[in-house]
Amino acid sequence: NFKGRMGDRDAYVYLGSPAVVAASALAGFICAPKEFAERPAGTAIRHSEKKTQSPGSVEIIAGFPPSVRGRVLFVDKDNLNTDGIYGSKHTYRDDMTPEEMAAVTFENYDPNFNTLYRRGDIVVGGLNFGSGSSREQAATALKFKGIPCVIAASFSETYKRNAFNNGFVVFECPELVTHFRATLKNRAPTTVASEITIDYGKSVLTTDGKSFAFPPLSPAAQKLIVAGGAENLVASRLRAKSQKTA
Template identity: 40%
Template sequence: MKIFKYGDDVNTDVIFPGKYTYTITDPYEMAKHALEDLDPDFVKTVEKGDIIVAGKNFGCGSSREQAATCIKYAGVDVIIAKSFSRIFYRNCINSGLLAIECPEVVDKITKDSKIEIKREENKLIVDGVEYSYPPIPEAVRDIIDDGGLIPHLQKKFKKG
């Protein structure tokens, strides 16, 4: 598991440039451009299970859901940040991407840190030290558990 660490106010234009928003529709194709204007090395080295750690207001700017989609399909399932932009945060929930808001841990994490996530307990263990993060609101937990909003609704509509 590798850790990609970024600063404050990473915006959706550098995560997934606007020029691709209507020309790329396949999520795996989106993944090839993830963080393109922030860190061109990201897509070259990212592997399944890697984690992104960032400063405050991660994902600010446009409402484009591809910003969450491209990160998810690049193999990242967890983003830990000091805070998230609100629409991006919603897009993470709806894409089944775990967005952990834990401001006190971010500066402690280095590229070589060992991170363990206890989802059920809303806890992070970083280099042996335990941190709690705010639980996902009960009302939306079902959405995450189902892997995102679309699968969640698929289930609902199937049941009728």
Template identity: 55%
Template structure:
């Protein structure tokens, strides 16, 4: 297209994609089958400081976790319907003493619509502090960031340690309705009761298939094995903020040397002094969870890390790594062995010793 505009997709395109969609092989093996009754789902809160650490609202509400700040903002959870629901909850009430309740619409158009419908004014009347639409507190920029020792409930999409301000603060994630209710009552709570809901899930586990006789075909030019010193990072859900901080991500003039020096800085400040060129990293499940920043993969590559072995990976992280020529392996058996062997060590980065990774035996 001479104009530079991308071609529009048609109904025929959608039909063609659907007819040629990816499907499982006929002989595909499934480790687990889950059946979940969606009517029985109880809302949960994530955190603190981890997206994948969750607790049900009734459970955490019993603890009366006091908050200092509440955030109803960001591109993901400050849509018109979110602001409308929050306004319904806070109408005629006021933000709790010693709580700062920040609101920002997902866009200028959303704010205009909320103002026209009266939702925006209802939020301001309850004591909410308005912020402009756009990236801000969610990535630790602008007004309202977290100070040391503070606790927050947020409707944003990330709550990694240090992302929204101080590393010595705690951030929980919840829906806009929960954020609004918590801002009014001063502690993490639900806008309604869920005591009469009983979650129902069925889990069927199938025996694992043997991989003893499996060999991977190695393409020309790709090494058959790699050796190096193993660094054990004994955590699950090591997120992209921990691997490469958001503050570094949005700097345009970062050199490769600066990127390498910042690798794992937010996870373990001691990592830079421990890691050596040619090391291999091992870690727990869901490595690289979080944002889609490719620097979380490339910073390890320029740091000289040969590869990462984990119990499992975020699919987004894995794609970014492979696209940038950085290799990832899933090996839950090795991770379980490291967990057992170093269970009595509380260091964030543990030097294990030399290891050899056989690519041919990988699957």
């Protein structure tokens, strides 16, 4: 998503079908598969069964907040891609300040989002939040905005990794999304919901008098948040190592 991302500023990126990619990987150069038997596409859709998460206590490391409380902004959209979170017209600009990045979040999804938002609001989204492009700004811009975390029914794995690598908390709680969809009437693309309290130590969040469990945030994940991201964490470890050998 930016010049040089593939390792060289003059590198080219080619888009190919799975068959072409597999054949090219084996051949060592771009080519078409020599033999490819077509078959009708299947029509069955399989959904993995989501099991209710059991609460689990976890040790909170120094510097990580044991709990967070904030008003919910419910983004009622499944498969909200990164272009809806942070528009492509901003992605390739390297002259934007964190404040400018924060100001344009969700403008492609809901121009009213930034009118409703107030600092400290917690975003709750639907299934497959952050799908599509792997642009990291879709996570960092929300962090710059002052959003303490995003909770969703599920996340794109790329988005989830980008978030933690940049020191931003995201976690899944599909039961919470089901609750809001059942109780919030006259929902808009972005709807202001009730306050929520997140207890990271007990891995439980509470809203509307109900409690919902979510996967515990491991010490490794917490360290990424406290350090401000993977780059800072690695740098601090290298400094500590060099001081020991000095």
